[in-house]
Amino acid sequence: ETGVTQTPRHLVMGMTNKKSLKCEQHLGHNAMYWYKQSAKKPLELMFVYNFKEQTENNSVPSRFSPECPNSSHLFLHLHTLQPEDSALYLCASSQEGFTEAFFGQGTRLTVV
Amino acid sequence: GENVEQHPSTLSVQEGDSAVIKCTYSDSASNYFPWYKQELGKGPQLIIDIRSNVGEKKDQRIAVTLNKTAKHFSLHITETQPEDSAVYFCAASINTNAGKSTFGDGTTLTVKP
Numbered sequence: 001e002t003g004v005t006q007t008p009r010h011l012v013m014g015m016t017n018k019k020s021l022k023c024e025q026h027l028g029h030n031a032m033y034w035y036k037q038s039a040k041k042p043l044e045l046m047f048v049y050n051f052k053e054q055t056e057n058n059s060v061p062s063r064f065s066p067e068c069p070n071s072s073h074l075f076l077h078l079h080t081l082q083p084e085d086s087a088l089y090l091c092a093s094s095q096e097g098f099t100e101a102f103f104g105q106g107t108r109l110t111v112v
Numbered sequence: 113g114e115n116v117e118q119h120p121s122t123l124s125v126q127e128g129d130s131a132v133i134k135c136t137y138s139d140s141a142s143n144y145f146p147w148y149k150q151e152l153g154k155g156p157q158l159i160i161d162i163r164s165n166v167g168e169k170k171d172q173r174i175a176v177t178l179n180k181t182a183k184h185f186s187l188h189i190t191e192t193q194p195e196d197s198a199v200y201f202c203a204a205s206i207n208t209n210a211g212k213s214t215f216g217d218g219t220t221l222t223v224k225p
Contacts, residue, residue: 004155033211041154042116043215054211087140090155094211100146101211103155 003027006091010053014112015083020075021107023091030096032074034066035104037088049074050096081111115140116204117217126224131189133219135202138183142204145185146213147176151157159200160187193224 004025013019025032046058049068063085065077074086074091088108101102115127115138125131137145143164148156162176162185164167169176172191178185197218204215 031211040217042217043203045212048212055219092155092211100158100161101213103148103157105153105155 004091004102004104005092006089006107007021007109010046010108010110012110012112013078013084017080017081018077018079020032020078021089022074023072023074023092023104025072025091025093025102027093027102029093029102030071031094032068032071032092033092034074034076035090035092035103037090039087043090047076061100078109079107083111085109086111114204114214116214116216118200118202120219120223122220124222124224125192127192127194127212129192131187131192131196131221131223133187133193133200133202133221134184135204135216136182136184136219137204139204139206140183141162141206142214144205144213145176146205147174148201148203150216152198152220156201159221161194175214189221192221194223194225197221197223210215221225 007022011085032049036044046060046068052068059097088106091104092101141205144160149159151155152223155162160174162178175188199218201218205213
Protein backbone atom coordinates (compact mmCIF):
# COMPACT_ATOMS: atom_id res chain seq x y z
CA GLU A 1 0.00 0.00 0.00
CA THR A 2 1.65 3.22 -1.15
CA GLY A 3 -0.98 5.68 0.09
CA VAL A 4 -2.27 6.32 -3.44
CA THR A 5 -5.55 4.58 -4.22
CA GLN A 6 -7.04 4.27 -7.69
CA THR A 7 -10.52 3.12 -8.58
CA PRO A 8 -11.72 1.19 -10.39
CA ARG A 9 -8.89 -1.33 -10.85
CA HIS A 10 -10.39 -2.53 -14.14
CA LEU A 11 -12.72 -0.80 -16.59
CA VAL A 12 -14.19 -1.91 -19.89
CA MET A 13 -15.99 0.75 -21.85
CA GLY A 14 -17.46 1.24 -25.28
CA MET A 15 -16.29 4.02 -27.56
CA THR A 16 -19.44 6.05 -26.94
CA ASN A 17 -19.40 5.73 -23.15
CA LYS A 18 -18.41 8.31 -20.57
CA LYS A 19 -16.56 7.13 -17.50
CA SER A 20 -14.24 8.55 -14.85
CA LEU A 21 -11.13 7.28 -13.14
CA LYS A 22 -10.53 8.30 -9.56
CA CYS A 23 -7.31 8.76 -7.61
CA GLU A 24 -6.96 9.60 -3.95
CA GLN A 25 -3.76 10.18 -2.01
CA HIS A 26 -3.48 10.06 1.76
CA LEU A 27 0.09 11.34 1.95
CA GLY A 28 -0.45 15.08 2.22
CA HIS A 29 1.28 15.67 -1.11
CA ASN A 30 0.67 18.80 -3.16
CA ALA A 31 1.39 17.47 -6.64
CA MET A 32 -0.53 14.79 -8.53
CA TYR A 33 -0.02 13.23 -11.93
CA TRP A 34 -1.70 11.03 -14.52
CA TYR A 35 0.45 8.62 -16.52
CA LYS A 36 -0.48 6.27 -19.35
CA GLN A 37 1.31 2.92 -19.57
CA SER A 38 0.81 1.00 -22.82
CA ALA A 39 2.34 -2.30 -23.80
CA LYS A 40 5.77 -1.88 -25.36
CA LYS A 41 5.85 1.88 -24.66
CA PRO A 42 7.39 3.84 -21.83
CA LEU A 43 5.33 5.51 -19.16
CA GLU A 44 3.85 8.67 -20.67
CA LEU A 45 3.16 11.68 -18.48
CA MET A 46 -0.28 13.06 -19.31
CA PHE A 47 -1.15 15.75 -16.77
CA VAL A 48 0.47 17.46 -13.80
CA TYR A 49 -1.33 19.29 -11.02
CA ASN A 50 0.47 21.40 -8.44
CA PHE A 51 -1.63 22.76 -5.57
CA LYS A 52 -4.79 21.82 -7.52
CA GLU A 53 -3.74 23.84 -10.56
CA GLN A 54 -2.96 22.12 -13.82
CA THR A 55 0.61 22.97 -14.70
CA GLU A 56 1.21 20.57 -17.54
CA ASN A 57 -0.76 18.93 -20.33
CA ASN A 58 1.47 16.86 -22.57
CA SER A 59 -0.54 17.17 -25.79
CA VAL A 60 -3.23 14.86 -24.51
CA PRO A 61 -6.35 14.55 -26.70
CA SER A 62 -9.40 16.37 -25.39
CA ARG A 63 -11.28 13.08 -24.95
CA PHE A 64 -9.25 12.88 -21.71
CA SER A 65 -10.31 15.55 -19.24
CA PRO A 66 -8.64 15.81 -15.83
CA GLU A 67 -10.13 17.34 -12.73
CA CYS A 68 -8.47 18.11 -9.41
CA PRO A 69 -11.04 19.38 -6.89
CA ASN A 70 -8.53 19.40 -4.04
CA SER A 71 -4.95 18.36 -3.42
CA SER A 72 -6.00 14.85 -2.32
CA HIS A 73 -8.20 13.88 -5.24
CA LEU A 74 -7.64 13.61 -8.95
CA PHE A 75 -10.04 12.44 -11.62
CA LEU A 76 -9.66 11.55 -15.27
CA HIS A 77 -12.89 11.88 -17.21
CA LEU A 78 -13.11 9.78 -20.34
CA HIS A 79 -15.43 10.17 -23.32
CA THR A 80 -15.53 8.88 -26.89
CA LEU A 81 -12.32 6.93 -26.44
CA GLN A 82 -10.61 4.89 -29.13
CA PRO A 83 -9.39 1.28 -28.87
CA GLU A 84 -5.78 2.56 -28.89
CA ASP A 85 -6.54 4.32 -25.60
CA SER A 86 -6.64 0.91 -23.92
CA ALA A 87 -3.81 0.96 -21.38
CA LEU A 88 -2.95 1.04 -17.70
CA TYR A 89 -3.60 4.51 -16.32
CA LEU A 90 -1.45 5.35 -13.33
CA CYS A 91 -1.88 8.13 -10.83
CA ALA A 92 1.06 9.39 -8.80
CA SER A 93 1.68 12.02 -6.16
CA SER A 94 4.69 13.77 -4.71
CA GLN A 95 5.55 16.61 -2.42
CA GLU A 96 7.04 19.67 -4.08
CA GLY A 97 10.69 19.81 -3.13
CA PHE A 98 10.99 16.13 -2.27
CA THR A 99 12.25 13.41 -4.51
CA GLU A 100 9.98 10.42 -4.39
CA ALA A 101 6.83 9.97 -6.45
CA PHE A 102 4.33 7.44 -5.17
CA PHE A 103 2.23 5.54 -7.68
CA GLY A 104 -1.15 3.93 -7.32
CA GLN A 105 -1.82 0.44 -8.63
CA GLY A 106 -3.44 1.77 -11.77
CA THR A 107 -6.69 1.31 -13.64
CA ARG A 108 -6.57 -1.21 -16.46
CA LEU A 109 -8.75 0.35 -19.17
CA THR A 110 -10.06 -1.58 -22.16
CA VAL A 111 -11.94 0.29 -24.88
CA VAL A 112 -14.10 -1.94 -27.05
CA GLY B 113 12.71 17.48 -24.35
CA GLU B 114 14.37 14.70 -22.42
CA ASN B 115 14.90 11.30 -24.02
CA VAL B 116 15.80 8.27 -21.90
CA GLU B 117 17.02 5.02 -23.43
CA GLN B 118 17.18 1.82 -21.39
CA HIS B 119 18.92 -1.48 -22.10
CA PRO B 120 18.42 -4.38 -22.16
CA SER B 121 14.68 -4.76 -22.60
CA THR B 122 14.79 -8.25 -21.09
CA LEU B 123 17.33 -9.80 -18.76
CA SER B 124 17.43 -13.31 -17.39
CA VAL B 125 19.88 -14.30 -14.66
CA GLN B 126 20.44 -17.21 -12.35
CA GLU B 127 19.65 -16.73 -8.69
CA GLY B 128 22.71 -15.36 -6.92
CA ASP B 129 24.14 -13.71 -10.01
CA SER B 130 24.32 -9.96 -10.57
CA ALA B 131 22.09 -7.94 -12.89
CA VAL B 132 22.98 -4.65 -14.55
CA ILE B 133 20.58 -2.32 -16.33
CA LYS B 134 21.84 0.72 -18.19
CA CYS B 135 20.24 4.01 -19.16
CA THR B 136 21.28 7.07 -21.08
CA TYR B 137 19.65 10.47 -21.07
CA SER B 138 19.86 13.44 -23.40
CA ASP B 139 19.10 16.58 -21.37
CA SER B 140 22.14 17.79 -19.45
CA ALA B 141 19.80 19.78 -17.18
CA SER B 142 18.37 16.58 -15.68
CA ASN B 143 19.63 16.18 -12.15
CA TYR B 144 17.49 13.51 -10.51
CA PHE B 145 17.52 9.86 -11.59
CA PRO B 146 15.13 7.45 -9.88
CA TRP B 147 14.76 3.74 -10.50
CA TYR B 148 11.37 2.09 -10.15
CA LYS B 149 10.38 -1.55 -9.78
CA GLN B 150 6.99 -2.63 -11.08
CA GLU B 151 5.62 -6.00 -10.07
CA LEU B 152 2.72 -7.61 -11.86
CA GLY B 153 -0.56 -5.87 -11.12
CA LYS B 154 1.07 -3.04 -9.20
CA GLY B 155 2.20 0.49 -9.88
CA PRO B 156 5.91 1.37 -10.04
CA GLN B 157 7.67 1.74 -6.70
CA LEU B 158 10.85 3.68 -6.12
CA ILE B 159 13.75 1.43 -5.16
CA ILE B 160 16.70 3.81 -5.31
CA ASP B 161 17.54 7.22 -6.71
CA ILE B 162 20.57 9.39 -7.29
CA ARG B 163 21.16 13.08 -7.73
CA SER B 164 23.60 14.59 -10.16
CA ASN B 165 26.03 15.70 -7.47
CA VAL B 166 26.70 12.08 -6.51
CA GLY B 167 28.48 9.42 -8.55
CA GLU B 168 27.31 6.32 -6.75
CA LYS B 169 24.75 5.27 -4.19
CA LYS B 170 24.20 1.92 -2.54
CA ASP B 171 21.37 0.39 -0.57
CA GLN B 172 22.02 -3.21 0.50
CA ARG B 173 22.01 -5.31 -2.69
CA ILE B 174 21.12 -2.41 -4.97
CA ALA B 175 23.47 0.25 -6.26
CA VAL B 176 23.21 3.00 -8.82
CA THR B 177 26.06 4.74 -10.61
CA LEU B 178 25.94 7.98 -12.54
CA ASN B 179 28.33 9.33 -15.15
CA LYS B 180 27.15 12.88 -15.72
CA THR B 181 29.69 13.61 -18.42
CA ALA B 182 28.60 10.67 -20.53
CA LYS B 183 24.97 11.00 -19.47
CA HIS B 184 24.84 7.37 -18.38
CA PHE B 185 23.42 5.81 -15.25
CA SER B 186 23.13 2.17 -14.25
CA LEU B 187 21.35 -0.06 -11.77
CA HIS B 188 23.28 -2.93 -10.23
CA ILE B 189 21.57 -5.71 -8.30
CA THR B 190 23.84 -8.21 -6.59
CA GLU B 191 22.96 -11.66 -5.21
CA THR B 192 19.71 -11.67 -7.13
CA GLN B 193 16.70 -13.50 -5.71
CA PRO B 194 13.50 -14.73 -7.42
CA GLU B 195 11.56 -11.89 -5.77
CA ASP B 196 13.71 -9.44 -7.71
CA SER B 197 11.86 -10.56 -10.84
CA ALA B 198 9.90 -7.54 -12.09
CA VAL B 199 10.01 -4.73 -14.63
CA TYR B 200 12.55 -2.04 -13.79
CA PHE B 201 12.30 1.52 -15.09
CA CYS B 202 14.91 4.21 -15.06
CA ALA B 203 13.84 7.84 -15.22
CA ALA B 204 15.29 11.32 -15.41
CA SER B 205 13.86 14.61 -14.22
CA ILE B 206 14.82 18.14 -13.35
CA ASN B 207 14.87 19.29 -9.80
CA THR B 208 12.05 19.02 -7.42
CA ASN B 209 9.05 17.83 -9.38
CA ALA B 210 9.72 14.14 -8.95
CA GLY B 211 6.56 13.03 -10.71
CA LYS B 212 7.52 14.81 -13.92
CA SER B 213 10.02 12.21 -14.97
CA THR B 214 10.83 10.89 -18.40
CA PHE B 215 10.92 7.13 -18.21
CA GLY B 216 12.92 4.52 -20.06
CA ASP B 217 11.11 1.67 -21.80
CA GLY B 218 11.66 -0.74 -18.94
CA THR B 219 13.65 -3.94 -18.42
CA THR B 220 11.93 -7.19 -17.60
CA LEU B 221 14.21 -9.00 -15.17
CA THR B 222 13.70 -12.70 -14.58
CA VAL B 223 15.68 -14.41 -11.82
CA LYS B 224 15.68 -18.17 -12.24
CA PRO B 225 15.90 -20.24 -9.06
